Amino acid sequence: MLESPVLNPSGRGVWRYSSLLPRPRNKITLGEGCTPLIRMGRDLLLKFEGANPTGSFKDRGMTVGVSIAKEAGASSLVVASTGNTAASAAAYGAAAGLEVKVALPDGHVAMGKLAQAIIHGATILKVRGGFDEALNYVLAREVGRSYPLNSFNPWRLEGQKTIALEVIEEAKVDNIIVPVGNAGNIYAIWKGYVEAMEAGLTDSIPRLIGVQAEGASPIASAWIMGREEPIPVIPETVASAIRIGKPVNWFRAWRAVKAAGGEFITVSDEEIINAQKALAKMGIFVELASASTYAAYLRLASDLSGSTVLIATGHGLKDPDAAAKYEMHIIEV
Numbered sequence: 001m002l003e004s005p006v007l008n009p010s011g012r013g014v015w016r017y018s019s020l021l022p023r024p025r026n027k028i029t030l031g032e033g034c035t036p037l038i039r040m041g042r043d044l045l046l047k048f049e050g051a052n053p054t055g056s057f058k059d060r061g062m063t064v065g066v067s068i069a070k071e072a073g074a075s076s077l078v079v080a081s082t083g084n085t086a087a088s089a090a091a092y093g094a095a096a097g098l099e100v101k102v103a104l105p106d107g108h109v110a111m112g113k114l115a116q117a118i119i120h121g122a123t124i125l126k127v128r129g130g131f132d133e134a135l136n137y138v139l140a141r142e143v144g145r146s147y148p149l150n151s152f153n154p155w156r157l158e159g160q161k162t163i164a165l166e167v168i169e170e171a172k173v174d175n176i177i178v179p180v181g182n183a184g185n186i187y188a189i190w191k192g193y194v195e196a197m198e199a200g201l202t203d204s205i206p207r208l209i210g211v212q213a214e215g216a217s218p219i220a221s222a223w224i225m226g227r228e229e230p231i232p233v234i235p236e237t238v239a240s241a242i243r244i245g246k247p248v249n250w251f252r253a254w255r256a257v258k259a260a261g262g263e264f265i266t267v268s269d270e271e272i273i274n275a276q277k278a279l280a281k282m283g284i285f286v287e288l289a290s291a292s293t294y295a296a297y298l299r300l301a302s303d304l305s306g307s308t309v310l311i312a313t314g315h316g317l318k319d320p321d322a323a324a325k326y327e328m329h330i331i332e333v
Contacts, residue, residue: 014060014162020195021158024067028096032059033162037170040282043307044297047167050286050315054116056241057163057185057313058088061156066092068155074147075099080127080134081150082181082241083113084314089149090120101146103127103134110240110287110319130235131182132246151184152248160185164192167309168202174306177293179313180210180219180264181242183253189311190256206309208262210253211296213237213269219250220264223257238269238322241289241314271295276316277326285316285323 011018013033030053038046049057066089069077076099079089086102086109093100100122104114108130117124127134138148149156163185167173178186186208193205212220216235222228235245247253257264267275275298276291290312297310316323 014063014159017162017165020161020165020199022064022068022155024071026067026070027063028066028070028092029063030054030059030091030095032063033166035166037167037309038284044310045171045173045307046284046294046310046312047163048284048286049163049311049313050290050318054084054087054091055112055315055318056084056088057160057311058084059092060162061151061153061159061188062088062092062149064159065149065153065155066096066098069147069149070096070098072147076101076146077149078138078142078146079103079149080131080138081109081113082131082243083109084241084318085150086122087113087116087120087318090117090122093122094120099123099146101125101142103138103142105130105134108240108243110321112318112320131244135248150248151182157184157188157191160188161192161195163311164189165196165201168193168196171307171309172202172204173206173309175207175209175304175308176311177209177211177296177308178311179239179242179289179292180212180253181216181244181247181289183210183219183247183249185311185313186210187249187252187256190260193260205260208257208260209296209300210257210262210264211292212264212266213239213242213272213292214266215269216243216245217266218245219247219253220266223254223264224266237272239272239288239292240319241287242292265296265299267292267295267299271299276323280316280323284312286312287314287316287318288322290314
């Protein structure tokens with residue numbers, strides 16, 4: 001464990017790093033953070049964000065964002081979501097006693113995530129189209145009436161940077177592979193490393209590799225083609241958490257990956273599904289978007305030097321229907 005005045009010795013999880021975070025008087029917390037860093041091999045580790053309270057990394061940002069919203073006097077919250085943000089906002093909003101509205105792409109949200117939003121009492125706004133249309137709805141109709149907590153909210157990103165701080169406490173790594181949807185998390189991880197360097201917690205920033213599904217790759221496709229801005233797409237992939245065609249944080253992510261000497265790559269849905277199955281055989285159940293990191297690692301392994309961390313952003317129970325489609329070994333007895 002690192003010794004540093006940056007760390008709060010009596011704190012735990014996200015708020016252990018309170019000196020690097022906003023300081024609301026009353027923190028809305030469900031015990032997020034302190035997720036396991038699982039060793040998968042000599043030079044491969046997996047950061048399992050599915051161990052957070054609602055099963056995804058979104059809780060790190062939501063504890064900070066909702067705490068700030070509550071202190072600012074907000075009475076209601078609103079998010080657009082592919083599912084995980086909705087689940088997290090609903091839970092933290094409930095803990096804070098706030099009304100929560102979640103704009104979801106109709107028919108495109110995994111049941112595990114939808115069930116969480118429902119049970120925590122969120123109002124479901126069904127939007128015709130995908131995530132991009134849901135976000136457009138929020139920006140056009142809800143901002144000004146409710147406090148917005150999508151990943152363009154800077155307080156969310158402040159909480160998410162603690163992924164980097166936790167990794168630094170446990171291991172010195174050379175590469176970090178991150179699923180990229182709306183692109184806020186890879187930027188937040190880079191920001192965490194930059195601030196950790198300034199605080200004397202680390203002396204280097206790992207190479208950041210952002211992975212997108214081939215059918216939802218506005219950033220990665222542009223990167224590979226040598227363009228300087230995303231190529232808008234109508235996204236389609238089995239990995240619903242990263243099924244986003246117009247990522248709002250693309251510029252931040254682009255800047256972070258460039259600064260870290262990294263790259264963006266794409267993987268196919270078949271590779272993602274096979275990676276999820278392979279991880280499951282190791283005892284690790286992650287949702288398909290998270291499995292994209294292992295698919296990327298398998299693609300890049302021969303070109304990677306040093307140690308690598310995969311950021312597994314969500315639990316496999318978030319999308320049980322995806323796993324239920326696999327061949328089952330059932331014997332009637």
